[in-house]
Amino acid sequence: MANGSESSPAVRRLASVTSPRFISGAGGAGFRQTVVSNAFSEYVENHLDAFAKDIIRLSAQRSVSARKEGVEECSILVEKMLKEVGAATRVLKLEGAPPLVYGEVKSKKGGKTILFYNHYDVQPEEPLELWKSPPFKPEVRDGVIYGRGVSDDKGELVSRLKIVESFLKADGDLPCNVKFCFEGEEETGSVHLGDYVEKYGELFKADAVVWEYGTVDAKGTPMVTLGVKGMIYVEFVVKSLSQDAHSSLAAVLPSAPWRLVRLLNSLKDENERVLVPGWYDGVTDLSEDELNVLQAMPFEGAEYLKTYGAEKLLGGMSDGLAKKALVQRPTGNIAGIWGGYTGPGPKTVLPKEVHAKLDFRLVPEQDPDDLLKKLRKHLDTNGFADVEMKLESMEPAARTSYKHPFAQAAMAAAEKTYGKKPIVEIGSPGTGPLYLFTRKYDMPSVDIGVSATDGGIHAPNENLKLENLRKGMIWIAETMEIFSAS
Amino acid sequence: MANGSESSPAVRRLASVTSPRFISGAGGAGFRQTVVSNAFSEYVENHLDAFAKDIIRLSAQRSVSARKEGVEECSILVEKMLKEVGAATRVLKLEGAPPLVYGEVKSKKGGKTILFYNHYDVQPEEPLELWKSPPFKPEVRDGVIYGRGVSDDKGELVSRLKIVESFLKADGDLPCNVKFCFEGEEETGSVHLGDYVEKYGELFKADAVVWEYGTVDAKGTPMVTLGVKGMIYVEFVVKSLSQDAHSSLAAVLPSAPWRLVRLLNSLKDENERVLVPGWYDGVTDLSEDELNVLQAMPFEGAEYLKTYGAEKLLGGMSDGLAKKALVQRPTGNIAGIWGGYTGPGPKTVLPKEVHAKLDFRLVPEQDPDDLLKKLRKHLDTNGFADVEMKLESMEPAARTSYKHPFAQAAMAAAEKTYGKKPIVEIGSPGTGPLYLFTRKYDMPSVDIGVSATDGGIHAPNENLKLENLRKGMIWIAETMEIFSAS
Numbered sequence: 009m010a011n012g013s014e015s016s017p018a019v020r021r022l023a024s025v026t027s028p029r030f031i032s033g034a035g036g037a038g039f040r041q042t043v044v045s046n047a048f049s050e051y052v053e054n055h056l057d058a059f060a061k062d063i064i065r066l067s068a069q070r071s072v073s074a075r076k077e078g079v080e081e082c083s084i085l086v087e088k089m090l091k092e093v094g095a096a097t098r099v100l101k102l103e104g105a106p107p108l109v110y111g112e113v114k115s116k117k118g119g120k121t122i123l124f125y126n127h128y129d130v131q132p133e134e135p136l137e138l139w140k141s142p143p144f145k146p147e148v149r150d151g152v153i154y155g156r157g158v159s160d161d162k163g164e165l166v167s168r169l170k171i172v173e174s175f176l177k178a179d180g181d182l183p184c185n186v187k188f189c190f191e192g193e194e195e196t197g198s199v200h201l202g203d204y205v206e207k208y209g210e211l212f213k214a215d216a217v218v219w220e221y222g223t224v225d226a227k228g229t230p231m232v233t234l235g236v237k238g239m240i241y242v243e244f245v246v247k248s249l250s251q252d253a254h255s256s257l258a259a260v261l262p263s264a265p266w267r268l269v270r271l272l273n274s275l276k277d278e279n280e281r282v283l284v285p286g287w288y289d290g291v292t293d294l295s296e297d298e299l300n301v302l303q304a305m306p307f308e309g310a311e312y313l314k315t316y317g318a319e320k321l322l323g324g325m326s327d328g329l330a331k332k333a334l335v336q337r338p339t340g341n342i343a344g345i346w347g348g349y350t351g352p353g354p355k356t357v358l359p360k361e362v363h364a365k366l367d368f369r370l371v372p373e374q375d376p377d378d379l380l381k382k383l384r385k386h387l388d389t390n391g392f393a394d395v396e397m398k399l400e401s402m403e404p405a406a407r408t409s410y411k412h413p414f415a416q417a418a419m420a421a422a423e424k425t426y427g428k429k430p431i432v433e434i435g436s437p438g439t440g441p442l443y444l445f446t447r448k449y450d451m452p453s454v455d456i457g458v459s460a461t462d463g464g465i466h467a468p469n470e471n472l473k474l475e476n477l478r479k480g481m482i483w484i485a486e487t488m489e490i491f492s493a494s
Numbered sequence: 495m496a497n498g499s500e501s502s503p504a505v506r507r508l509a510s511v512t513s514p515r516f517i518s519g520a521g522g523a524g525f526r527q528t529v530v531s532n533a534f535s536e537y538v539e540n541h542l543d544a545f546a547k548d549i550i551r552l553s554a555q556r557s558v559s560a561r562k563e564g565v566e567e568c569s570i571l572v573e574k575m576l577k578e579v580g581a582a583t584r585v586l587k588l589e590g591a592p593p594l595v596y597g598e599v600k601s602k603k604g605g606k607t608i609l610f611y612n613h614y615d616v617q618p619e620e621p622l623e624l625w626k627s628p629p630f631k632p633e634v635r636d637g638v639i640y641g642r643g644v645s646d647d648k649g650e651l652v653s654r655l656k657i658v659e660s661f662l663k664a665d666g667d668l669p670c671n672v673k674f675c676f677e678g679e680e681e682t683g684s685v686h687l688g689d690y691v692e693k694y695g696e697l698f699k700a701d702a703v704v705w706e707y708g709t710v711d712a713k714g715t716p717m718v719t720l721g722v723k724g725m726i727y728v729e730f731v732v733k734s735l736s737q738d739a740h741s742s743l744a745a746v747l748p749s750a751p752w753r754l755v756r757l758l759n760s761l762k763d764e765n766e767r768v769l770v771p772g773w774y775d776g777v778t779d780l781s782e783d784e785l786n787v788l789q790a791m792p793f794e795g796a797e798y799l800k801t802y803g804a805e806k807l808l809g810g811m812s813d814g815l816a817k818k819a820l821v822q823r824p825t826g827n828i829a830g831i832w833g834g835y836t837g838p839g840p841k842t843v844l845p846k847e848v849h850a851k852l853d854f855r856l857v858p859e860q861d862p863d864d865l866l867k868k869l870r871k872h873l874d875t876n877g878f879a880d881v882e883m884k885l886e887s888m889e890p891a892a893r894t895s896y897k898h899p900f901a902q903a904a905m906a907a908a909e910k911t912y913g914k915k916p917i918v919e920i921g922s923p924g925t926g927p928l929y930l931f932t933r934k935y936d937m938p939s940v941d942i943g944v945s946a947t948d949g950g951i952h953a954p955n956e957n958l959k960l961e962n963l964r965k966g967m968i969w970i971a972e973t974m975e976i977f978s979a980s
Binding site for chain 2: 270
């Protein structure tokens, strides 16, 4: 899960267990009866320690993409592990990018194809002193694996391999064809993933994609996430002088910070509405059905306020409006702002330049290319033509309808596996490169997996519970079975 | 000269040589005839090397107030040097403050009293690698002393002592009584100077004060500065959350940066006018006479634009308006702003808090106590009652009329000494604790001295030209003579 992308862990953590009403009775009479074979379930249960060993084996290989540390070596190990479960592999390379490891395994009976997207790179392990065991010497304690990457995303990656192994060993075949797309720079923003998809065209085409990572919440309730917002991330650089001046000269020299204040003030009104002309063109309200799903999704505004020490939600909005805003409200956020003197005491300086980083979250109806042009035009026509706008990242939203058979399969499989209805997030407020697959190939996607909301991803003592591994593998396998049969 | 206070070196450096018309003929027929005795001039000339040795002696004693390094030891040496020229001394102490070394020498004929304010602490010497000789082993090369503090302010301080010595040795008496106020924390903001003045009341009372530091510009034209602007320096702290949030939550949680943008936007309009009600109460335009002096002051807006790489002056103002703004326009400057993520790349965070440091320069008609209350009230009535406003420093302006006999004396003395009319700065755009003396005792003040605008103060290779030392000493002595006779 990328730093600052995907759905916010907080959103997941804060969600509780009420389930959406539309999947009532999705399992019908066979509610607790699994579609996966007993042989499959038994194979998974009997080999859980071996799976854990492979997760440890892969996690022991450092692959910190932010430091380009061990990434190449890790890609070699990933390909080896793909081959071990019988996949045909290709290691794709682009200049300046870590290898993308591709694999596929065909079902004897043909049929649908599911693409598993995962990544083999990890976040840096710091702060080291907070780890109870070395981050790159993963170990199992009381049924839980600890180590960097054991959840995000090597545990998830290995679980996909082991699902294939389990199907082949237990049932002698897969319910559908399977493709693997394992990239090595997700934690640094998947910078080249678009280029890989562009260059290797049809290779990634499938009927559906299982995205990276999925969780159960603190109460063991599985969560199905069906999309992400898009994003435009820009940095504004306002330069008024070639060097800092003594602030007494503020009487006669232009000020970069004041210009930035005016620029920012022109971008949003007090009701948080983005003032760039055309920003909301085409944006629709959620449908009645979607609002019903939304209504069923648990959300406690009071929990947010407590967690973040805020007095009230933005603009005093109700919980109902907040849930809707998380899914369908475009945002404009100041992620960082800096310039001039930021130390202690009263240094008097007129700063030569000042910076602000802004992320604008987008809903599926918004086209980032179009909005970026509109944003630039807004600056130009409001007297800020000289202000530099550096594009840091840009991606459209992606959302799969909860009515799509693949989403329905994931939800039904969750209910079968966990004995309770899942929490359905019709759209995460976060962002990720999901669109690369879903838009290009018109594929549905779900976020489901073997992790937990308390898995410590990106933090010390990252962990994966073996019981969650077991259940998550069955959940995904069930989803494959149900979708393949649909 | 304090970091970020006093008149801006840039202002001085950029000034050229045209002289104000009002002192035309100030010297009359005796234009080049000095008032100081030939004996005085000869004594100074003959002892210049000895004076340099004392500047080196004092400068060799480290006294970096920012690091509390050698300050106490330096105060002992300062008192010793005061005694060597025959001054009665007192070392004043306040808890937590460096000693303030006080001295006085009475004239046999009584009459007026002049106070010399200087400081014996210096700026840190870094960056060391740029010094051509060790900063605390001062040396003379080609008639120039190099070392930390040789200009700012130990060279100036020693010159005051040596003026007294020269008068006593050459003439057997002083033209007036002399007091010395040598503080040890000017470079860290003169934090306790007000307390010293408060506690030791009448000790500093005089008829006029010679302030710290004075210069000739690159063309050898002396500059007379007659005051400073006041200042309110505050830091705004806007806190919306108890911890940073993932920026996807910007859809539902309040944003500290946007609140700061709105706060700042409420403070100033696009014409740079401070919008706090009552901010300009009582502020007057300059008098016609003052405007005449101002008109005579050289000012090249084009030079500013070149130096600072700006396209035009603030709001496209003319040179004439800019000169006036430097003296009499209250400012509101954003000296620093920071919050959230300020590193490379697109980190998506909703910052829990954000900070801005602002300095408001004030003209003599403005009362900082009053304005501080008005500023707080403005925040409270505009929905920012919860925003913390930390006062970093506050001081009123101080300005001596160019018509005052002491100012006229300094100007006439400059013309006699240098053979050309001085540049007169009726008010510096900078700020300093001048008001402590001028307001309390209703004293006039001038900035005159032995330094030069290219003396490298606060920088590596700080220097003092011996010829400037000689002429500057005569300039000050002339000023004493003329003022005493007035």
